Amino acid sequence: MAMRCAGVSAIRALCSSANSTRHVHSTAGSKKIVGVFYKANEYAELNPNFVGTVERGLGIRDWLESQGHQYVVTDDKEGPDCELEKHLSDLHVLITTPFHPAYVTAERIKKAKNLKLLLTAGIGSDHIDLKAAAEAGLTVAEVTGSNVVSVAEDELMRILILVRNFLPGYHQVINGDWNVAGIAHRAYDLEGKTVGTVGAGRIGRLLLQRLKPFNCNLLYHDRIKIDPELENQTGAKFEEDLDAMLPKCDIIVLNTPLTEKTRGMLDKERISKLKKGVLIVNNARGALVDTQAVADACTSGHIGGYSGDVWFPQPAPKDHPWRYMPNQAMTPHISGTTIDAQLRYAAGTKDMLDRYFKGEEFPLQNYIVKEGVLAPQYR
C-alpha cells in the first residue's frame, strides 16, 4: 500500500521527490475503486446507453474486475452511516459526479488514508474540498470537455424558454386554457437582445458560437480575452469590468466555475443594478448566486425569469425557494448528463483509470489538482 503524504503543497513536493510511492500513478496490485452515481431504478432497462448510473457504473465493471480491481458503486453518500463512508478507509480511487455529488469534505479526505485519486465523471469538482485535497497531496481530475456541448446547448434552450415565455403557454395547454395574450404580453424574440456571458471558457465559447446566427448583441467577461478569430467569428465583445457589463444585458448567462472568488457573485446588490426584467441562465453552479436574493428578485419582477439546472445543495430540498418563485424554468442537475454526455464521460473516466494503472499522465487540461498542486484558476 502506498504511503501517503498529508502535508501542505511545499512539503508534499518534497515528499514526492523523496518517495516515488506517493506519486498519483498506481503501484502494482489490486485497487479499490468506489463510484458514486445516481440510481436509474425503473429507468435502468429503458436505454442500453444509460451508463452514468449505479446500475451501469459507467460500464467499466467487467474491465476493472478482469484486471483484479475491486469496484463498488453506490448512490448512498450522505451522513455518517452511508455506504460511501464505509469504504473511505480503504478506497484508492473515488469517482464522483456533479449530478449526484458526493461532498468530499476535509474530514472525509482525512479518513480516506489510501485515497490517491478523485475522478469527476463530468465537469465541475467543487463538491470536493480542493484545498484539503491539495494539502493531502491528492490528484483531482475531470473529464474536461466531455459535456461542454451538452451544457451549452441546454443554456441556449433555457435562454429561448425565458425570452419567448414558453412555460405559461405550456401550463395553459395542460390546464385546458387558451389565452394567447397571457403569454404574448411578455414574449420576445431573442434577435436583437443583448446577451452577456460571465465566463467564456469552453462552455461559454460554445454558447457564443450557437448564439451567433440569432443576431444578438453578444458580450463576454472573463479574465482574459478569447482568441481573436473566435471573437471575430462570433462578434462577441470583451468586457473587462463585470460590473460594467451586467447592467447592459437583457440576458445573463453564468459560465464560470465555483471558486472562493466567484461564490455568491450575483448577490442582492449586483442584482439591484441589473436591467429590470433581466433574464438569467445559470447551468454553472447554484452557489454562484445568492439563493434568496434571486428568489426575491423573481418575486418582485426585477428578474424577469431565471432558469438553470444547478442548486445548492443537491438534491435540492423540497422547500428550496427556487421551486416556488415565479418565472422560473428550473430542472434538476441534468444538462451535462445527457446520454451522449454519459458515453463521453464514461469513456474519459475509463481512459484516466487506464492511464493511472499504467503510470501515465492524464491529458493536461483534465487536472484540477495534480499531486497536491491546484490548477491556476482554482488558486
Add this chain to the structure above:
Amino acid sequence: MAMRCAGVSAIRALCSSANSTRHVHSTAGSKKIVGVFYKANEYAELNPNFVGTVERGLGIRDWLESQGHQYVVTDDKEGPDCELEKHLSDLHVLITTPFHPAYVTAERIKKAKNLKLLLTAGIGSDHIDLKAAAEAGLTVAEVTGSNVVSVAEDELMRILILVRNFLPGYHQVINGDWNVAGIAHRAYDLEGKTVGTVGAGRIGRLLLQRLKPFNCNLLYHDRIKIDPELENQTGAKFEEDLDAMLPKCDIIVLNTPLTEKTRGMLDKERISKLKKGVLIVNNARGALVDTQAVADACTSGHIGGYSGDVWFPQPAPKDHPWRYMPNQAMTPHISGTTIDAQLRYAAGTKDMLDRYFKGEEFPLQNYIVKEGVLAPQYR
C-alpha cells in the same frame, strides 16, 4: 362603392380589365375596416408595445380615423350572432391574424358585398377560403417576413426542449421531486442528430441557419432547392423525395404552408414509417398532421415527442387530445406573436393600408391572392 366581380379567375381578369373600379385599390371616400384580434384583457396595460390586441388594434386607430375611415375591432368571431358577422355586409377591409383566426368562409365572403381586401396581420392565411376569395375577385395579403425570425427561433427552442427532455425535469421541480435518472434516460444532445425540415421557405431557411452551429446532419425537402450559397453555408442536403427523407430523421420540423396538397400530410401511414422515438416540431399548421394519429403515436412511444403551437381548430377545445398525450410540449398559437413580431406586423399592415388608400401596389411577396389570382404555391 366599387362594383364587385364574383366570377372565376378568368372571368374576373376580364372584368378587371373592363372595369377599373373592381381593382383592389381604394376608391376615394371613407372605408370601413374591421380587425379581429385576441383580447389582452388584464394584460393590456402591462406592455406599451402589446399592439396586436383588441385593446390596441395594431396602434392604427388614430391614423385611420384622422383620414375619415371607420375602424372596428373585435375578438368575437364565431357563430351567426358574433360581432364580426354584424359588420360583414358593409366592411371594405378585413384584418385577421393566425393567432385568433376569424375563419373567412365562402359563405362569409358572399355576405361581404363591399369586401375588397383581406389582410393577415402575420403570416398564414389558411383560415381564409382562398378559392372563394379568388373567385370573388378579392385580394388577400400577408405581412410576409414579419414573424419568420420569431417562428424559426421558437422551432429551435422546441427542438431543444424535446431532444433534451426538459419538461419532465421542470415537473419534478414544481412537484418537489429530484430524480435525475427520470430525465436523463431519454435526454440527448442535439449535436450529431439528423434534423429534416419539410419546407425550406423563409422560416425553414432561418431555422437551418440557426441549426448550423449545432453540428447536426441537416436535411430539407421542398419543391425547389435553396440557393447554393445557403446550402453551402448551412450544409443542408436537399431531399427531393419526402418519403425518402422522413425515415432518416431523428427530428422532423414542418415548415410548409397548409394547402389542399399538404393537408393531413403526416398521416398514420407516414408516421408508421418514421424512426421509433422521432421528435416532431410543428409551428406551421395543425391540420398538416392527422390529430389522432399523432396522439396515438405519442401514446405508443413511436413518436418520442411532439411540440408546436398550431392546432385545429383554434382556440383548441378543452378535449383536444394533444393536451393530454404524453411527451407533448405544446402551447397556444404564440410563436409568431412575440412583442417584436407584433410591432413588425402592425407596421406592415399599416403600410399595406396606406398603399391601398393611395392606389399603390403591395410588396409582391405579400400577395396570397391578387385581385382574384392565387399565388403559385396555393394553386
